[in-house]
Amino acid sequence: MHEPEKEIISAGIAMAVATVVVAPAAVAAERPDDRFDRLLEAAPAVDRVLTDMATDNANGANATITKGALSFENSAGPWMKIHLPESAAHVDDTRVAIGSSPLVATELMQAEAMPAARSTGSASAPTQNSASARAVVAVPDANSPDAYEFELEMPEGMVATLEDDGSVSIELDPELGSSIDGVTAEATFGVIKAPWAQDAAGNALETSFTLEGNTLTQHIDLDAAEQFPVIADPEAEWMGWFGRLTYSAAETAEMRDQGVVVGGLLAASAGIAALFGPGAPIVGAALAAAGAGAVGIIATTASNAHSDGRCLQVDIPPLVNPDIVDCRS
Incomplete structure (x- = not known):
């Protein structure tokens, strides 16, 4: 394997994850122009893919992409890591044809503005600038897995919580809050938005997260797809400390x-x-x-x-x- 290559962007930080499922290998062989990069060009939010990397922001926060993880950090060290699925091989150059094994590529994104408060009532950050990164998994055929695991690594004091709306909050451990009489302390540092998926015909597919400990798994209903490839794009944003x-x-x-x-x-x-x-x-x-x-x-x-x-x-x-x-x- 090559040594990890890193790209750094300024952020209040955030991360996004996308999954691409392509046609069976026999079909892909008949379409040599279906390279990984062309699948990405058809993915949602392609207009937010960053080509010019920003520099330091006021918080000194950076998103670093390596072969194994998306790492969110500042000068004091890492805040959180999102480990990529072990079932897919990472590629740096997406100008490759999809072969017979799953691949994963990463992209840095311009984040969308997050609301000042969540409808769930959990604490979310005040207005901040943030950025996003996504890991795109390409699955070569319908017999490949329809679920992909992302390990979340966080400092002590932070927990991941699956919300009723299907999203995941990266928030202050509630065990640390409410320790002053009459005052509740809370914070949401990042949010992985509720996932979505659609097939190549534009039909929405069922997709959801499960969370066991710090293992986040996205499940996609590939059986309902009328046409491949299928794309699924949950997005998460790191909103910084507050x-x-x-x-x-x-x-x-x-x-x-x-x-x-x-x-x-x-x-x-x-x-x-x-x-x-x-x-x-x-x-x-x-x-x-x-x-x-x-x-x-x-x-x-x-x-x-x-x-x-x-x-x-x-x-x-x-x-x-x-x-x-x-x-x-």
């Missing part, structure tokens, strides 16, 4: 006092940051840099929330855009 604090009604009332904001949030920055596990350095730095303006905005928002019978929610960073939400308790 923290979200949601206050109870009683704590919201307390936070109307600017002195309480200073004492309970800014002066206690080390303890607050520690709630966010691997995201603690970013959260701690944001709290340490907070000024009087942020204190005033948080206290005013808490006052408005209390008047409405609702509760205060603060994202760190940026601190200066607190929100008013329904109380959880």
Whole structure:
């Protein structure tokens, strides 16, 4: 095997995975122009494939592609790795014909904007720039596997959660949150969107994820395909480190006092940051840099929330855009 080749892009980081299933080998042999790169040209979101690599962003975050994994990291080390399926051989140059064995190629993508909040109610990052990367698996015939495993490797304090809508959240371990009376700590660092699949005739196919521990498997209903190739493209985005604090009604009332904001949030920055596990350095730095303006905005928002019978929610960073939400308790 060749040594891993790396391509780096700036990101708030994110990752996307796609699967391509091609016709049986006998059919492929009759279509010598069906090279891997031409299959990719017909894949969704081809307009977002990056050809010019960006440089460092404000968070110093990078996505690195190697033969074995998609690695999301900064100067302090790796944040998360997505290991490619072992059942497919990695190719660097996609200008090859599909042979008799599964192949996998990787592409760096321009990410789409993520919403500021998920409908599931789990915490997601405030507006950030992010990027995406995908691993594209080419399966040579209908007798090949219809399920592909991606191992997720994350630091302690992060967990993967399969959501009701079929997506997967990469989030703060809930065991680390809710450790301060009346304050819930949570964060979603990345989201693998609900998967989709379609055959070459444009028909949507059933596809879904299963998650066992840190093994994410995409399943595709190839039997329903009317025409090959079949493509399936789940997409994930790494949204960077941040923290979200949601206050109870009683704590919201307390936070109307600017002195309480200073004492309970800014002066206690080390303890607050520690709630966010691997995201603690970013959260701690944001709290340490907070000024009087942020204190005033948080206290005013808490006052408005209390008047409405609702509760205060603060994202760190940026601190200066607190929100008013329904109380959880």
